[in-house]
Amino acid sequence: MDAPLPLIEFKDVTKRFDSRTVLDRINLKIYEGQVTTIIGLSGSGKSVLLKHIIGLIKPDEGTILFQGKPLSDMNEKESAAGLARISYMFQDNALFDSMTVYDNIALPLRETTHMGKSEIDRRVTARIQQTELEDAAHKYPSEISGGMQKRVALARALVTDPRIVLFDEPTSGQDPVRKNAILGMIAQYQRKFGFTAILVSHEIPDVYFISNRILALYDKSIVFQGSPEELEEFDHPFKDEVIRSLEGLQVELTGFYSxxxxxxxxxxxxxxxxxxxxxxxxxxxxxxxxxxxxxxxxxxxxxxxxxxxxxxxxxxxxxxxxxxxxxxxxxxxxxxxxxxxxxxxxxxxxxxxxxxxxxxxxxxxxxxxxxxxxxxxxxxxxxxxxxxxxxxxxxxxxxxxxxxxxxxxxxxxxxx
Amino acid sequence: MAFDQNRPNGAGNMTGWRLGGLLTRPFAVFGRSAIAWVGNMGASAIFLLLAFLRIFKAKQPAKIVQQIYYIGARSTMIILLVGFFTGMVLGLQSYHALVKFGAQGALGTLVALTLVRELGPVLTAIMIAARAGSAITAEIGIQRISEQIDALDTMRIDPLRYLISPRIAASIISFPLLTALFDIIGIIGGYVSGVLLLGANAGTYIYRVQASMDMKDVTDGFIKAIVFAVIVSTVSCYQGYFAHMRPDSHGAKAVGLSTTSSVVLSCVLILVSDYVVTSLLI
Known part of the structure; x- marks a missing residue:
């Protein structure tokens, strides 16, 4: 049987900032409908990699293919149509602090669609309910907790019904319970809405529980692509230097052994x-x-x-x-x-x-x-x-x- | 010729090379600054053009009205206050100068023309640069460093259309209106100090104000106000929008420095462009 066409594929993608190479000949594949997690140490270029997918950063060399077609060959209309299917949840949420929670979630619909006020209200209210933010709808981001801000960012990312959602360190700065709460939320919404989720995280092993596929970024390259179970068998310095250092002997949330x-x-x-x-x-x-x-x-x-x-x-x-x-x-x-x-x-x-x-x-x-x-x-x-x-x-x-x-x-x- | 330390006169060459370096360094520094300045001017011009073209896109009127409120309406009180006292001090100084020549009857002319042609547009622009321009830079700068502008990009909302165009349009509308307000309240201030406090003739003052001004004075003042509006809004937005690219600092400090630069640069450019525009209009 033919292998499925990857939704997103990187071919020999290289990115440099001045003379510093951050990504070196990256090759990776991301498949539709899966939760794919990119793991690696802090500062290893995970967010840079993610920003290439949404077009915030352009590669210096190499090709990024979207459903088999190079992004660089797409005209403006095709590129806009492709990007319209993607949402991005920033590490620090990037909520508009002068807008209420409701307005933050409604913003992409108001600015990028021709929907009427009642339709926008229906969609925003639905997302607010699904993310359990009813009490916070008319508060400003600074008036709600960090976990709730994450949920607002998630609701904003999902309000346009995207087919792909990129999560940049969605659990950073959270305690073990909240880390797992956010991962649980992502997994549940991914099952509910069926989008393709791409996470950047170094929350090992917590992300394994929600991921179909793991990509390991190490020394500027992708050194592993496969399931969490396959990663267990993976023999590479990445495991000693990265996974063991991040994982520790006992899991934070449960206190159980890794x-x-x-x-x-x-x-x-x-x-x-x-x-x-x-x-x-x-x-x-x-x-x-x-x-x-x-x-x-x-x-x-x-x-x-x-x-x-x-x-x-x-x-x-x-x-x-x-x-x-x-x-x-x-x-x-x-x-x-x-x-x-x-x-x-x-x-x-x-x-x-x-x-x-x-x-x-x-x-x-x-x-x-x-x-x-x-x-x-x-x-x-x-x-x-x-x-x-x-x-x-x-x-x-x-x-x-x-x-x-x-x-x-x-x-x-x-x-x- | 490459410097060779092994040659007998190597030490002499070294000294000469260092001396040459010292002599040329100021030129190098000046050259780099000049190139950076020209580059920034070009980038600002492109920034302005792209933002200006987006003023006429859909969904902009509501945002422009909102910005007119922030930039224009909320600057009214400070403009009234500054305008009134500027008119008063102008009336006071002018009266004492004119009375020496027995020409206190020309008080109205002097106050009105000074305000309408020069002080109105210039002081209004400087006051708005200080009040609203600094706020624009700080707001956009914070949005930049907290990735809110990147978030707009990822939501396919054009940041130039969403953030910059409404502010430029609102400035172009607000500056002439506030300048007109400044002129009127300044003339009233001149009346209060010259006529009510110092005893100049009221009828003469009002007659001179009316008779000495023609429509060109008013339109020239408005042209200046529009030029200043473009300068202040472009400088303020540009400084905030590119706060993250400052070579001298990062984060909150970059926003602070950008805000300072925005006000200083706006004020300097207002005064420089005032001379240029005046010499073209006169």
Missing amino acids: KRQFKVMHHAQLARKTNGDTYCIVVFSLAGLDAIQTSSGYVVTQEAIRNLSMYIDKHFGAIGGFSTRLQQSEFVTVLPNSDMTEAKSILEDFIRDFREWDIADRLAIGRNEAGVEGCAEFAILAGIALGEPAADVASVVIAAQSQQVEIARVRCNSRR
């Missing part, structure tokens, strides 16, 4: 085992993430994920278990010295302790973000599977996922 550290620990415990020794893997999930985000807000959702993961870590860590984050709302815990009976007993203890909590309060889902009036009903699932030294860990995780059952259900402040 996937790499988790693998190292897992291999170490396997090495100590002989044939016949077993271990168990438990997979926890917070079901209905999108619904929780919509009804309770992104920050509250991330606080819930953090609190749940910290509780898991504390409970299982005390008996020698170790955990990592598998997906946005999925965690895996290894019980290295337990057989199935013991693991089930430990899990039952965990469930009993967990239910004795005031779950909604502890997970912080009992409250909503300002302006969010919804109320989510959501379930916490857990599944357990037995592993042996010879077994592939991925298959054990899949087995545990298939065994997942509901261990708790929360509806705002009530518990069932």
Whole structure:
């Protein structure tokens, strides 16, 4: 089967500022409908690369192709039509501080379309509701929080129904909960509206959870293009110098081990085992993430994920278990010295302790973000599977996922 | 010939070379400044032309009216105040000068012509440059350094059309109107000091004001006001728009320096162009 035509392709793109080369013979491909994340260290030229796509910066050498056609060969009309499909969310939001939130979001429609006032109002109001900004609509950017400003920038970027949205460091300057809240928001809107998202970020590994494809910018060149899973297997100095320095051993939000550290620990415990020794893997999930985000807000959702993961870590860590984050709302815990009976007993203890909590309060889902009036009903699932030294860990995780059952259900402040 | 240190007279050549460098350095510095100045003038002219052409595009009237309010209407009070006291001091000085020759009857002529031909357009332009021009530079400069102008580009909103053209159009409309206001209030100020306070004849003052001016004086004053409007608005917008490209500073400091440059440059260009325009009109 023929490979799909890339939406955007860079061929040998070079950019210099005076005598300093920032991008050197860059080659990359970005595909339609995916979330593509460009990772690299600060100052490595990620934003410069992004600005080439929107035409804010022109390459000194090389070609940028849009749906197979070089941008440099496009006439003004074609170029304008191409750019009309792209929105850009700036690192510092670039909101107009003398305009209200509503006017900021309405600006591109007022200035670039012939829509009537009522149509503009309908579209802007819809975006305001979707990004949960109703209370802030008539405030100025300086009167709202940084997270809300990000949402305003996102609403402004989405109001023209773009097919491509570029996000330049969307989580910069945010705490771990808000970083993940913003990434969760981007992922949810990408699923909802189906646009192609291109992110620049160095939030590793948080961006892996929402990305289909990762581009690694290192030493002025793209050294890796592929899925987050393929990046795990990638052997290059980039991994040592960039990913390990950015990732650290433990993930900021959850306090869990990074996937790499988790693998190292897992291999170490396997090495100590002989044939016949077993271990168990438990997979926890917070079901209905999108619904929780919509009804309770992104920050509250991330606080819930953090609190749940910290509780898991504390409970299982005390008996020698170790955990990592598998997906946005999925965690895996290894019980290295337990057989199935013991693991089930430990899990039952965990469930009993967990239910004795005031779950909604502890997970912080009992409250909503300002302006969010919804109320989510959501379930916490857990599944357990037995592993042996010879077994592939991925298959054990899949087995545990298939065994997942509901261990708790929360509806705002009530518990069932 | 290349300098060779191994040659017996190398030291002498070195000294000569350094001396030559010292002598030519002022010319090099002057030359670089002149080239940069000419380059800026050319860039400003292109900037003005591109912005001016966008005045006539769709969706501009509302923005122009808004800018007339900011640049024109909100400058009214300061123009009235400065105009009134300029007229008063002109009446005061002129009266004492004219009375020595027994020519205090010419007070109205002197006050009116001075204001309408010169002081009205010049002082109005300087006051607006200080009040509105500085604000324009600071506002556009901040929009530049906070990437708001880049954001316009990414939204396919032409920054020249959206930000610059309305300000230039509003200045071209506001400056002559404010100049007219300055002239009228200045003549009233001259009346207050010359007639009411110093005792010059009221009828003579008003008659002289009316009789000594013809329409050319008024239109010449308006032509100057329009020239100054173009200068002040272009300088203010250009300084803000390119605040990020200043070679001497970055960020907020660049905006501050651009604002200072905008006011100083506007005032200097107002006075220089006043002489040029006057010599062409007279």
